[in-house]
Amino acid sequence: MAIIGKIRSKSGWIVAVLGLALLTFTFDLWKDVFLSWFGKTPTSIGTVYGEDVDAMKFDALRRYQDERFQLLTGRAPQEKEVEFWYDEAWRRFTDSIVLSKEFEALGIQVSENELNAYFNATNGFKGLPDLVTLEGNPQNSGQPQQIIPSVFKDNSTGTYTAQSIAQGKEVIKKLKADKTANGQKLWAIFENEYKQLRAREKYMQLLTQGIYTTKIELEDRVESKSTTKNVSYIIKRFNEIPDEQVKANDSELKAYFEEHKSDAKYKVEKANREVRVVSLNIVPSGKDSAVFNGEIAKIRSAWSKIKADSAFVIRNSDRAFYFNDKRATAVPEGNEKAQMGYQTFPADYELIFKTAKLDSIVGPYLSQGFMNISKVVGFTPSRIKARHIFISTAGLDAKASAPKKALADSLSKIATPANFAQLVTKHSDDQRSKADSGLIKVPMNNKAPSENLISGDLIVLGYDKILADYCETGKVGEIKKIETPAGIHIIQITERDENKFPLLVTISKTFEPSKETYQNKEDEAYNLLTKISDAVNKEPSNEKKIEKFNQLVQDAKNYAQPISIEDDNISYTKNSNLYSFQETNTTNSIIELAYGGGGIGSFNEYPILDGERYIIAMLSAIKPSGEPSFSDVKQAMEQELMKEKKAKLLKAQLAQAGKSVSDIVAKSGNTVQATVADVSFIGGSGGELESEPEVIGAIFGGLKDGASTLPIVGNNGVYIIQVNKTSKNPVAANYKTEKENLIKENQVAVDYRAI
Incomplete structure (x- = not known):
């Protein structure tokens, strides 16, 4: 089969062209007939809550998504982004089908006046929330990216401020006033997105306002939180008995299956299929390494003789x-x-770079996915903290800038550490640092802006090289006037580390497998696929097929990763199990294997090239919703049956040891020690007992002080519990705060539970 697959993999385009031609010829003739047999309109592609999903309307939404993305990003889509659009369009479309009925029933509308107030942060609106979309980002594996930026939030802090709201209003005003074709399209997109968002907000607010907690719920919660029990317990753990001692045979397992197949924990909630995936990673060979090291040595030798770095680096670097x-x-x-x-460089290279001489070459070393060699061209302090008063003179002639320069001269003479913040507030033209008493901060990804600078940060922030150089060499604590083309800085360096970071010119090379190595790995993958598929196909049952597959994969010193795909959630973006694949073709091939009509033990016809690896995949399970099959739960039930056998033995051991915790401790001559813990029903600190619901239930199920339980089977072993003391914590005269907290907890869950 694998040999035929190899031929097909090399000539698949022929099959595709012929198939497409035939399909095109016949589809228009027969599509309406086929659809009418199933009671669908010719443009229906499915149903959501009994409503037809119209293909033409869905396609229109996809085109809207496409145009929207290109207008907002200014670039054409990439392959993976198209995949995300499809799923995002489907999510929006199905949401609209569900929510439109809700909006109509509840009379939810967004008027023009309301939308204007929403845009202008008036009538109680504080500012527009961010719009985060799922339209793909190939650089971070398709995680959501924000392609409509924050309009009303401060970009450095991520919060609403008076200044950021004022700036946001100007953005809205300019966007609305843009009468160009693209400008009008952008405004229409902007208005449509926020109108939908506002309607959804109103719907969620209505649901939130309907959240209520009963008196009984509240009293039960307060009682549970206010009661603490001090307990002593002894546990006999399951791992004290070897698995070999309680091994289950096939007849026991099948009897256990018949008895427990209807248990809730084994129920298949959603129909799904399992594919087992084997990866054969393609890594450079020893020969590849020798060739690469020779290339690096030649570059290093030539570079040591050259002074003009820029052209040499650009010519030789892969980055x-x-x-x-x-x-x-x-x-x-x-x-x-x-x-x-x-x-970046590896942390263990820090001392090497710190002690390196100027123009010395360091490496090769691996960093950021490249093999690097670097020339040291300078050093810079590893941390600087500085504040300034900035007087802008940009764009002013000598006459207009004279008063500004006079002000700067005056400020440089009167500024002191004590009055510096006051002078910043009154005179500085740098709005970014003004709110922080002149302290220069750099924005950080997913963190608050940092006051710890390096001189490169100042360049990135748009400050002049003159200022950056002074921050490296100026006297710490001194208040100094520094003139730059943009204006005059009254600056104070408040801190500076003696430790240095290197300035590097770097040649980065990609160390990758050769074509010969790729070919060798492809041959290995085909041979393994042939061996495994031939052996599996000879097995008489699904159970034996899976056992043979696992055995041969293990013999090949590899691992088969099971991937579960829900029947009603096959899409790439919504099924996190499919995120691990690097290529869209791989995802499609796995889905085709799972749903292409083959039975358990079916394989992909040829190894799939997925980035730097070949993949062999086998369909290992087809699970309808409801009761499971024996093969699907055999392993889990075997573990559970062995656990029950161990529990029976451990309960007998505890019963023989004594009738209570104190009795067992006494009879053992104190060689057995009880563990003591304080436990509460909600949010307790009972250590391992918190993960034992059966034990917690027994403790709070009416057990009096001084009494012990019978042996209780838990998740970790068999317990005997003794309650030492029950304590009641004081509670408030009324439950107002607790009620508010309980309502808030339920309100938070509204958004993801509602749809």
Whole structure:
């Protein structure tokens, strides 16, 4: 089968062309006939809550998504982004089918006046929320990215401020006033997106307002939180008995299956299919390494003789990264500056770079997925903290700038550490640092802005090189006037580390397998697929097929990863199990294997090239919703049956040891020690008991102080519990705060439970 598959993999385009021609010829003739047999309209592609999903309307939404993305990003889509659009369009379309009925029934509308107030942050609206979309980001595996930026939030803090709201209003005003064709399209998209969002907000607010807690619920919660029990317990753990001692045979397992197949924990909630995937990673061979090391040695030798770095680096590097200023700073991997786009080097190279001489070449070393060699061209302090008063003179002639310069001269003479913040508030033209008493901060990804700078940050923030150079060499604590083309800075360096980061010019090379290595791995993958598929196909039952597959994969010193795909949730973006694949073709091939009509033991016809690996996949389970099949739960039930056998033995051991915790401790001559814990029904601190619901239930099920339970089977073993003391914590005269907290907890869950 694999040999035929190999031929097909090399000539699939022929089959595709012929198939497409035939399909095109026959589809228009027969599609309406086929659809009418199933009672569908010719344009229906499915149903949602009994409503037809119209293909033409769905396609129109997809086209809208496409145009929207290109207008907002200014670029054409990439292959993976198209996949995300399809799923995002489907989510929006099905949501609209569900919500439109709800909006109509509840009379939810968004008027023009309400939308204007929403846009202008008036009538109680504080500012527009962010619109985060799922339209793909190939650089981070398709995680949501925000392609409509924050309009009303401060970009550095992520919060609403008076200044950011004022700026947001100006953005809205300009966007609405743009009468160009693209401008009008953008405004229409903007207005449509926020109108839908506002309607959804109103719907969720209505649901939230309907959240209520009963008196009985409240009293039960308060009682549970206010009661604490001090307990002593002894546990006999399951791992004290070897598995071999309680091994279950096939007849026992089948009897156990018949008895427990209807148990809730074994029920298949959603129909799904399981595919087992084997990865054969393609890594450079020893021969590849020798060739690569020779290339690196030649580059290093030639570079040591050249002074003009830029042309040499651009010609030889596989990565476009070259700066001749402070942005050439390199930081150790793991440093907070690494997330800001600076070069990185392994942490264990820090001492090497710290002691390196200028123009020395270091490497090769691996960082950011490249093999690098770097020339040291300078050093910069690893941390600077500075504040300033900025007087802008940009665009002013000599006459207009004279009063500004006079003000700067005056400020430089009167500024002191004590009055610096006051002078910033009154005179500084730098709005970014004004709110922080002049302290210069750099935005950080997913974190609050940092006051810990390096000189490269100042360049990135748009400050002049003159200011960056002064921050490296100026006297700490001194207040100094620094003139730049943009204006005059009254600056104070408040802190500066003696530790240095290197400035590096780096040549990055990609170390990858050769064509010969790829071919060898492809041959290995085909041979393994042939061996496994031939052996599996000879097995008489599904259970034996899976056992043979697992055995042969293990013999090949590999691992089969099971991937579960829900029948009603096959899409790429919604099924996290499919995220691990690098190529869209791989995802499609796995889905085709799962739903292409083959039975358990079916394989992909040929190994799938997925980035830097070949994949062999086998359909290992087809699970309808409801009761499971024996093969699907055999392993889980075997573990459960052995656990029951162990529990029976452990209960007998505890019963023989004594009737209570104190009795067992006494009879053992104190060789057995009880564990003591304080436990509450909600939010307790009972250690391992918190993960034992059966035990917690027994403790709070009416057990009096001094009494012990019978042996209780838990998740970790068999317990005997003794209650030492029950304590009641004081409670408030009324339950207002507790009621508010309980309602808030339920309100938070409204959004994801409603749809």
